[in-house]
Amino acid sequence: MPKNYKTKLLYSTAVGKLQTFIDRAQYWNAHYSKYYRIADIVLLGSLARNDTRVSDIDLCVKIERSMDFQHLEHKSDYLVWRKDVLGYADPNDFYEQLGMFEKDAIRYLKARDGRYDVLYWEQLAGLSLTLDPIVILIKNGVTQYKSAQEGLRNCNSISHAQAQLIIEEGAVSRRNMQLTPYCNALRKYPPFIREMILKRDNSEKEYDIYVKKIK
Numbered sequence: 001m002p003k004n005y006k007t008k009l010l011y012s013t014a015v016g017k018l019q020t021f022i023d024r025a026q027y028w029n030a031h032y033s034k035y036y037r038i039a040d041i042v043l044l045g046s047l048a049r050n051d052t053r054v055s056d057i058d059l060c061v062k063i064e065r066s067m068d069f070q071h072l073e074h075k076s077d078y079l080v081w082r083k084d085v086l087g088y089a090d091p092n093d094f095y096e097q098l099g100m101f102e103k104d105a106i107r108y109l110k111a112r113d114g115r116y117d118v119l120y121w122e123q124l125a126g127l128s129l130t131l132d133p134i135v136i137l138i139k140n141g142v143t144q145y146k147s148a149q150e151g152l153r154n155c156n157s158i159s160h161a162q163a164q165l166i167i168e169e170g171a172v173s174r175r176n177m178q179l180t181p182y183c184n185a186l187r188k189y190p191p192f193i194r195e196m197i198l199k200r201d202n203s204e205k206e207y208d209i210y211v212k213k214i215k
Contacts, residue, residue, distance in 0.1 A: 005055050005114075005115070008054060008055050009053060009055070009115065011047075011050075011051070011053065011054070014054045014057055015047075015148050015152065017057055017113065017115060017116070018043065018151075019149075021041075022143065022148055022151075024111065025038045025041060025109060025143075026143055028108060029141055032085070033066060034066060034069070034081075035065070035069045035074070035081070035101065036064065036066060036101055036104075036105050037063070037064055037066060037141055038061065038062075038063060038109070038138060039063065039064040039138075039141055040138055040140065041059055041060070041062075041136075041137045042059065042060045042124055042135070042136050042137065043057070043134065043137055043152075044059070044127055044132060044133075044134040045057070045058030045117075046058070047152070048132065048133045048134055048152070049133055049155075050133075050152065050155070055115075056114075056115050056117045057115055058117045058119065059117070059118050060118075060119045060123060061105075061109065061121065062121040063101075063102040063106070063121075071101070075097070078101070079097075082104055086104060088104060088107070125169070125171040125172075126172045126185065128158050128162075128163070128166060129158075129167070129171060129172065129197075130188055130189060131158065131193070133156055133157055134155065134156070135151050135152065135154050135155040135156070137151050160192075163193055163196075167193070167196050167200060171197075172185055172186070172197055175201070179210060180210075182203075183207055183210045183211070186198070186207065
């Protein structure tokens with residue numbers, strides 16, 4: 001969960017932190033991608049909107065396993081590597097071992113800086129449907145802009161066609177959500193986005209009933 005900071009970052013400070021995040025991703029991919037690589041990074045939230053002050057820097061990050069890396073076969077090698085290179089202590093139990101691979105990359109990117117709010121990649125589709133600006137900073141392992149500042153100049157909302165495709169692919173589906181979080185999510189979207197989702201899910205009636213109850 002993101003921390004609630006009493007003070008907000010100046011825009012220039014936030015841009016500097018974003019550049020540091022990108023630099024660390026580039027370094028990881030250049031030197032540490034034997035096991036996992038940082039495939040995609042998307043900026044969203046207040047900094048993507050070019051707010052003059054921001055509480056945190058919201059990023060969706062996609063981590064991919066190297067094709068040559070097999071968990072069971074190479075786990076011992078990885079444990080030695082993460083301790084020697086990253087300086088991370090051994091996981092406490094089997095369950096921590098299962099989740100360490102992707103978490104290690106995110107941990108490296110954040111470098112103990114709580115101002116980075118790294119979201120699950122699976123959240124990106126639903127967040128994009130708010131039509132707030134976003135920008136793809138790294139795509140398929142390749143940095144898209146020369147600097148964070150250049151990337152921020154290219155923040156845009158997804159197109160209506162892209163939104164329709166995301167909805168058709170099943171984003172924010174009633175089948176996967178309880179009624180209350182489903183309706184609360186829909187209330188954040190522009191009306192035409194909400195209507196497309198409700199029509200897809202055949203949920204117009206139950207949404208109307210829910211809205212009337214909370215008024």
